[in-house]
Amino acid sequence: MTKTIVIGAGVGGLTAAALLLKAGHHVTVLEAQTYPGGCAGTFFHQGYRWDAGATLAGGFARGGPHFQVAERLGIKWPIHPVNPIAWTVHLPDGRAVPQWTDLESWRVEHRRAFPSAEKFWQTQERLADLSWDISSRHFPWPPQDGRDVVDLLRAIRPKTLLATPYILRTMAAIMPKDDPMLRTFVDANLLISAQATAEAANALYGSAALDLPRRGVNHIDGGMGGIAETLVNWIQANGGAVQYKQRIDKIDVRGNKAVAVHTNLHKRNKHSRRIFECDNLLCNLTPWALRDLLKGTAPPSLQRETRRRDPTWGAFMLYLGLDQSKLPKMNANHHQIVRDHTKPLGETNSIFLSISQADDPTRAPAGMQAANISTHTEVGQWWRLRADPARKAEYHEKREQYVEAMLATAEARLPGFRDAVVEILPATPVTYETWTDRPMGMVGGFAQKSILQARSPWTGLDNAWLVGDSVFPGQSTAGVTLSGMRVARKVLQ
Numbered sequence: 436m437t438k439t440i441v442i443g444a445g446v447g448g449l450t451a452a453a454l455l456l457k458a459g460h461h462v463t464v465l466e467a468q469t470y471p472g473g474c475a476g477t478f479f480h481q482g483y484r485w486d487a488g489a490t491l492a493g494g495f496a497r498g499g500p501h502f503q504v505a506e507r508l509g510i511k512w513p514i515h516p517v518n519p520i521a522w523t524v525h526l527p528d529g530r531a532v533p534q535w536t537d538l539e540s541w542r543v544e545h546r547r548a549f550p551s552a553e554k555f556w557q558t559q560e561r562l563a564d565l566s567w568d569i570s571s572r573h574f575p576w577p578p579q580d581g582r583d584v585v586d587l588l589r590a591i592r593p594k595t596l597l598a599t600p601y602i603l604r605t606m607a608a609i610m611p612k613d614d615p616m617l618r619t620f621v622d623a624n625l626l627i628s629a630q631a632t633a634e635a636a637n638a639l640y641g642s643a644a645l646d647l648p649r650r651g652v653n654h655i656d657g658g659m660g661g662i663a664e665t666l667v668n669w670i671q672a673n674g675g676a677v678q679y680k681q682r683i684d685k686i687d688v689r690g691n692k693a694v695a696v697h698t699n700l701h702k703r704n705k706h707s708r709r710i711f712e713c714d715n716l717l718c719n720l721t722p723w724a725l726r727d728l729l730k731g732t733a734p735p736s737l738q739r740e741t742r743r744r745d746p747t748w749g750a751f752m753l754y755l756g757l758d759q760s761k762l763p764k765m766n767a768n769h770h771q772i773v774r775d776h777t778k779p780l781g782e783t784n785s786i787f788l789s790i791s792q793a794d795d796p797t798r799a800p801a802g803m804q805a806a807n808i809s810t811h812t813e814v815g816q817w818w819r820l821r822a823d824p825a826r827k828a829e830y831h832e833k834r835e836q837y838v839e840a841m842l843a844t845a846e847a848r849l850p851g852f853r854d855a856v857v858e859i860l861p862a863t864p865v866t867y868e869t870w871t872d873r874p875m876g877m878v879g880g881f882a883q884k885s886i887l888q889a890r891s892p893w894t895g896l897d898n899a900w901l902v903g904d905s906v907f908p909g910q911s912t913a914g915v916t917l918s919g920m921r922v923a924r925k926v927l928q
């Protein structure tokens with residue numbers, strides 16, 4: 436039996452693990468933490484079940500990535516649709532634009548909110564349909580080898596060619612230039628889905644991202660970690676293994692192949708150290724993390740890549756406990772708020788607020804609700820303060836400033852919100868590195884700018900692949916599910 440080791444129980448790693456198990460591999464998933472899901476996990480603290488990062492899951496509609504995996508494995512996701520508003524976008528001019536999940540309601544809404552942009556929305560809808568159609572046919576993009584090129588050519592339909600003129604275009608190039616609120620709306624949406632704003636985000640990718648509210652957005656019962664937990668249960672019930680508290684510290688390489696992984700090498704207790712041999716190695720990691728585990732044996736291409744690439748975004752997060760009786764009335768459980776359209780997004784100027792379902796007793800103590808507020812943040816600034824013992828106080832001050840600024844942003848558009856907050860747990864990129872083992876707490880994968888620069892699962896080793904949001908199409912549970920499906924196919928080839 437082919438022995439496959441998966442480093443990391445994120446949604447991407449678990450999806451690939453389950454599909455390979457179904458195909459007859461002997462599969463072991465090794466996870467550093469005590470729970471699965473990574474950035475889309477749910478952790479328990481002080482009576483709350485907080486989502487570590489992701490709070491809203493798309494891709495469950497017929498043909499979507501989560502739908503396809505459920506069909507193949509015969510699983511039922513613990514989901515219920517977010518209806519009728521996926522989230523509300525609060526623009527700096529005081530308007531609130533609901534993102535309706537129903538297409539007709541959304542068309543009425545965007546005509547009302549952005550009346551001079553009808554042509555743009557028609558183009559966006561057309562490109563989104565093309566992009567979702569392409570992704571449902573498992574386009575191996577970008578091709579990693581000759582086999583991928585053949586598969587790619589097979590997946591092309593006459594309709595696919597309609598996308599060609601947009602391969603090199605940005606979202607900004609297909610948008611009206613004279614409506615700053617439309618631009619803010621689009622930028623805010625793209626930042627959380629493509630990790631880039633309209634100026635740089637690719638038009639095909641960006642159009643698909645703007646369509647997410649209409650593509651099967653769901654809440655997961657008990658928190659986002661339910662996606663990973665469902666996959667873990669399936670793997671364990673079908674003879675695979677998922678082992679926790681197994682942090683991989685080193686990968687052994689022989690003849691350009693990964694042959695074994697070592698766990699917990701840094702621990703003093705020799706008995707907790709283990710070595711797992713493998714025929715195939717799936718790495719649910721960023722390229723930087725993989726390089727660090729390979730140490731001196733990292734292939735030159737991986738070393739070059741990790742030197743060349745700029746750091747990706749990080750997240751500053753507030754985990755909140757809210758007193759239900761004091762919460763203001765809201766039209767949705769998710770709110771995206773932009774304060775000032777003349778300033779760059781992120782760094783507390785734009786926030787995403789998610790509140791657990793009032794009727795989900797598993798998420799919070801009686802009478803309370805769990806909530807998250809996140810903002811994009813540049814990771815380097817936090818590490819510069821953290822690395823210098825003389826600046827420890829500055830690090831804590833900055834953290835407090837972010838907490839206050841984010842709560843003030845929420846309060847500005849949802850008056851009364853601040854009074855409902857009874858519990859606050861902040862997380863910086865330093866915290867994220869500790870929780871997810873992602874170097875510098877870089878989350879969300881690469882910005883989806885030029886499609887020609889998309890990253891494949893290639894590692895430079897013959898039997899090892901990257902899986903997760905570093906691989907195209909990048910971040911989100913739907914995106915990493917596509918990467919998991921692609922890598923499983925690649926391994927089986």
Ligand SMILES: Cc1cc2nc3c(=O)[nH]c(=O)nc-3n(C[C@H](O)[C@H](O)[C@H](O)COP(=O)(O)OP(=O)(O)OC[C@H]3O[C@@H](n4cnc5c(N)ncnc54)[C@H](O)[C@@H]3O)c2cc1C
Pocket residue numbers: 442443444445446447448465466467468471472473474475487488489490491492493681682683684719720724750752809870871872873878879880902903904905909910911912913915
């Ligand atoms: C603040 C925030 C908000 C987000 N919001 C959304 C959203 O609303 N909707 C959405 O779809 N997506 C969202 N995302 C993105 C989404 O969460 C991620 O893209 C996705 O979950 C990443 O999955 P992954 O497979 O790449 O693995 P990761 O989540 O990175 O998980 C990797 C796993 O590997 C483990 N690991 C790492 N190194 C080792 C090691 N050496 N040994 C053993 N185990 C190891 C980690 O502990 C972790 O469990 C958000 C992300 C963040 C940070």
